[in-house]
Amino acid sequence: MASLIRQRREALESRFGTWPAWSLHDLVDHAAEAHPDRAVVIDDDDALTYSQMRARSRELAAGFLALGVRAGDHVGVLLPNDRQHVAVRVALSRVGATTVSLNYLYRAQELAFVLRDSGCRLLVTASGFRDLDHLAMLDEVAPGWTGGNPRSLPDLRKVVQHGVDHPERTGVPNLDDVAALGRETPPDPAVAARKVPADSVSDILYTSGTTGKPKGIKLTHDNILRAAYASAYCRAFEDGRRMTSALPLYHIFAWTEGLVASMFVGGTLITQRTFTVESTLAAISTHRASDWICVPTMAVAVLDDPAAAETDSSSLRSMMCAAAPAPRWLWDKARATFSLTELVTAYGSTELAGSVTLTQPEDPIERVVHTVGRIKHGGVAGLDGGPLARLKVTDPLTGEDLPEGAVGELRWRGPTVTPGRWSRGDDAAPTEEWLASGDLGRIRDDGYVELVGRSKEVYKSGGELVMPSEVEQLLTQQPGVSQAFVVGVPDERWGEIGWAWIVPEPGATVDVPAVIEACREKLARFKVPKQVEIVTVEQLPQTTTGKVQRHLIVEQIKTSRESSAT
Structure with a gap:
């Protein structure tokens, strides 16, 4: 396998001898020239080829210009996973505007906050998503929006709709109207000749809010393209890789690791509007996906379903499962169920434009289970043709550098690091010289990174620091345990106590006393959870990208304790 992987890397290197200073639409145009009839994206309803994507995005770009959108303007994109979502963002790249990616599960006040904070001049929105009526939300938070310049959102000049799940609003232009306007508008030679700088801000992505109010992170075209190529x-x-994912395209994981990365080899992203086991298995069997990108909660749901073993998965070779730790049994079961030969995990963040470390497809399973990989070799996209980033480990309290092998906060620098957070009224909020990740880990002797946890997740019980990931790793090794989440809960005697939520395997019964006894045998006394609670997957508070919101687990436990005390 190592020889085949080396050949595939060499083939990719031969396509790009030097790093092209491209924006997103340049990559699309490059792929359209080489592979005009290949699908770039397949959604629940249809597909767009690279040549169709180029044509559609050019029409939309001309239409956006006719509506008054200009380079540097912020444009909100509130669209589900579909081909029009991709076309809109490629079109905005052509204009030189900045896409503000919006979570389609926002409620009204959340939507209003991000639109106001980001200063969007145009909003491209689905009419709704499942039971959420986005146009009704605008009625609530921005009365008069159909006429432009709503008082509550003074920056917003225009709204364009895309009919999804709910009726469109009469009198409000839709994407087909914008494309028609683009076809009817004579091209401006000056605009057509202008090159969008690769270092211009292409996206502002608002963090998922696992710990509080979302913040906008700026990324450039070059940030994202370098991370994707690496x-x-x-x-x-390989040429024409076919990837499937139900992760939302407004999130950096699906956008960089799925869509943009696949474009470098003329590949295809098979996206699902919502995650279900059935849609994932259909994408694999019907559309012949060779690669599956997911988070552990998605992988558990699919692998625990008996239908997975009955699905024609002969095309599937690879799986990338990241964003949270995955237990050993999950990797073993994925390999056994789908006969996978390439299993990888990764570490990254919005601020890093995607993943910055990766295990290699030829790595032994032990590295996939116990590490998040090593710094990605960027090839022509890397630093001097080498690593994509530099990493150092520092004391999380003092910021001082720590010796090799020590556990501390991971700090990064390199060409994929965000130029800064979006700050209303101050678009120059710079990133510090070394980006402080808030994640704790260490660099092993072999260069691979072991992630210990978030600095905010570490808690202190009886004066001793406890890292939840260490306890969770032991818990998931116990009979019948599928997933485990350990949090620190305030306690009058101990300061904080460890409280474990355990999700059993389907049909299994977890012996809680036996689990606690196993912890006592293998962990220091202060690390042993004081409480172990059995919960269902449905009880886990999650973001739309499948990340478990630990702060909400703590809040639920506190609320439950308060109710029991009264």
Whole structure:
């Protein structure tokens, strides 16, 4: 396998001898020239080829210009996973505008906050998503929006709709109207000749809010394209790789690691509007996906379903499962169920434009289970043709550098690091010289990174620091345990106590006393959870990207304790 992977990397290197200073639409145009009839994206309803994507995005770009959108303007994109979502963002790249990616599960006040904070001049929105009526939300938070310049959102000049799940609003232009306007508008030669700088801000992505109010992170075209190419290079993408994912495209994981990375090899992203086991298995069997990108909660749901073993998965070779730790049994079961030969995990963040470390497809399973990989080799996208980033480990309290092998906060610098947070009225909020990740880990002797947890997740019980990931790793090794989440809960005697939520395997019964006894045998006394609670997957508070919101677990436990005390 190592020889084949090396050949695939060499083939990718031969396509790009030097790093092209491209914006997103330049990459699309490059792929459209080489592979005009290949699908770039397949959604629940249809597909767009690279040539169709180029044509559609050019029409939309001309239409957006006719509506008054200009380079540097912020444009909100509130669209589900579909081909029009991709076309809109490629079109905005052509204009030189900045996409503000919006979570389609926002409620009214959340939507209003981000629109106001980001200063969006145009909003491209689905009419709704499932039971959420986005146009009704605008009625609530921005009365008069159909006429432009709503008082509550003074920056917003225009709204364009895309009919999804709810009726469109009469008198409000839709995406087909914008494309028609683009076809009817004579092209401006000056605009057509202007090159969008690769270092211009292409996206502002608002964090998922696992710990509080979302914040906008700026990313440039070059940030994202370098991160995507490095993933394609490290994972040794073959020509025309077909990837499937239900992760939302407004999130950096699906956008960089799925869509943009696949474009470097003329590949295809098979996206699902919502995650279900059935849609994931259909994408694999019907559309012949060769690669599956997911988070552990998605992988558990699919692998625990008996239908997975009955699905024709002969095309599937690879799986990338990241964003949270995955237990050993999950990797073993994925390999056994789908006969996978390339299993990888990764570490990254919005601020890093995607993943910055990766295990390699040829790595032994032990590295996939116990590490988040090594710094990605960026090839032509890396630092001097080498690593994509630099990493150092520092004391989380003092910021001082720590010796090799020590556990501390991971700090990064390199060409994929955000130029800064979006700050209303001050678009120059810079990133510090070394980006403080808030994640705790260490660099092993072999260069691979072991992630210990978030600095905010570490708690102190009886004066001793406890890292939840260490306890969770032991818990998931116990009979019948599928997933485990340990949090620190305030306690008058101990300061904080460890409280474990355990999700059993389907049909299994977890012996709680036996689990606690196993912890006592293998962990220091202060690390042993004081409480172990059995919960269902449905009880886990999650973001739309499948990340478990630990702060909400703590809040639920506190509320339950208060109710029991009264």
